[in-house]
Amino acid sequence: MPSVLRAADAGVVCEACGGEAPYVFDARGYPMFRCGRCRYTFTVPPREDLATIYDDGYFSGGDDGSAYPDYLAEGALLRKRGARYGRLLNRYTTPGRILDVGAAAGFILQGYLDSGWSGTGVEVNGSMAAHARERLGLDVRTGALESLGFTERFDVVSFIQVAAHFIDPKAALGRAAELTVPGGWWLFETWNSESLAARAFGRNWHAYSPPSAVRALSPHALDAFVAPFGFKPIAYGTPRKVIDARHAKFALSTLSRTSLLARAARALAGLVPDRTRIPYPAVDVFWALYRRR
Numbered sequence: 001m002p003s004v005l006r007a008a009d010a011g012v013v014c015e016a017c018g019g020e021a022p023y024v025f026d027a028r029g030y031p032m033f034r035c036g037r038c039r040y041t042f043t044v045p046p047r048e049d050l051a052t053i054y055d056d057g058y059f060s061g062g063d064d065g066s067a068y069p070d071y072l073a074e075g076a077l078l079r080k081r082g083a084r085y086g087r088l089l090n091r092y093t094t095p096g097r098i099l100d101v102g103a104a105a106g107f108i109l110q111g112y113l114d115s116g117w118s119g120t121g122v123e124v125n126g127s128m129a130a131h132a133r134e135r136l137g138l139d140v141r142t143g144a145l146e147s148l149g150f151t152e153r154f155d156v157v158s159f160i161q162v163a164a165h166f167i168d169p170k171a172a173l174g175r176a177a178e179l180t181v182p183g184g185w186w187l188f189e190t191w192n193s194e195s196l197a198a199r200a201f202g203r204n205w206h207a208y209s210p211p212s213a214v215r216a217l218s219p220h221a222l223d224a225f226v227a228p229f230g231f232k233p234i235a236y237g238t239p240r241k242v243i244d245a246r247h248a249k250f251a252l253s254t255l256s257r258t259s260l261l262a263r264a265a266r267a268l269a270g271l272v273p274d275r276t277r278i279p280y281p282a283v284d285v286f287w288a289l290y291r292r293r
């Protein structure tokens with residue numbers, strides 16, 4: 001990719017926040033660039049067709065670090081994950097209509113339904129979408145978000161483990177914005193390039209897996225991506241455990257008032273803004289909830 005490397009020498013602009021993103025390393029033969037401001041790490045999107053990248057091999061036995069060894073076998077776990085996200089949404093709004101982007105075989109959507117939502121999925125892989133329709137009885141349509149027609153607007157658009165795969169994030173988000181009601185919500189789950197695990201593994205982090213996973217986001221990068229569409233951050237967390245600095249300070253406040261260690265920890269925590277996300281070590285995924293203003 002010599003032309004891309006020449007562009008890097010001249011300075012690539014971060015498409016999320018506008019910061020400078022120099023070349024950092026090659027991943028699977030693709031040059032990766034990292035924004036110095038928001039740590040968004042990305043490569044130039046491949047020209048391959050989506051249906052080629054997400055062929056059946058991607059969902060079964062692919063050696064791609066971001067692929068699934070056996071997606072269908074994870075159905076029960078994924079359904080629970082969808083239900084957890086449904087309950088998360090229920091803390092902020094009443095259940096309505098949801099559009100699940102990258103719905104695969106429909107398990108996450110099934111979980112949303114378990115928690116009171118109704119909805120539709122879109123999936124580029126025809127076999128996965130057929131599984132959702134024929135085996136689970138769900139409304140999952142085959143195709144890309146950008147090219148499918150819809151006659152309705154949705155209360156929530158859900159992007160669970162899909163943002164890393166966007167070929168053109170602005171086009172995908174623009175289409176999602178058209179399909180979201182005023183005051184509607186976007187829910188993301190994606191790998192976190194700011195996490196301790198991402199930093200520890202460096203170029204060997206599994207999420208750097210072009211041509212499928214072409215971008216590793218961070219909460220800061222995602223905030224910057226959705227802002228032009230009128231979406232403001234409401235909440236962040238990790239799929240396993242939500243913790244922010246305010247939560248951490250509260251936990252510390254319950255410790256002994258006289259313990260020197262607790263006092264030192266409280267003093268240090270006091271320097272961290274409340275909205276700072278504190279990921280647990282080894283957790284390299286985050287979720288983020290946005291609302292349209």
Ligand SMILES: [Zn+2]
Binds near residue numbers: 035036039
């Ligand atoms: Zn940036």
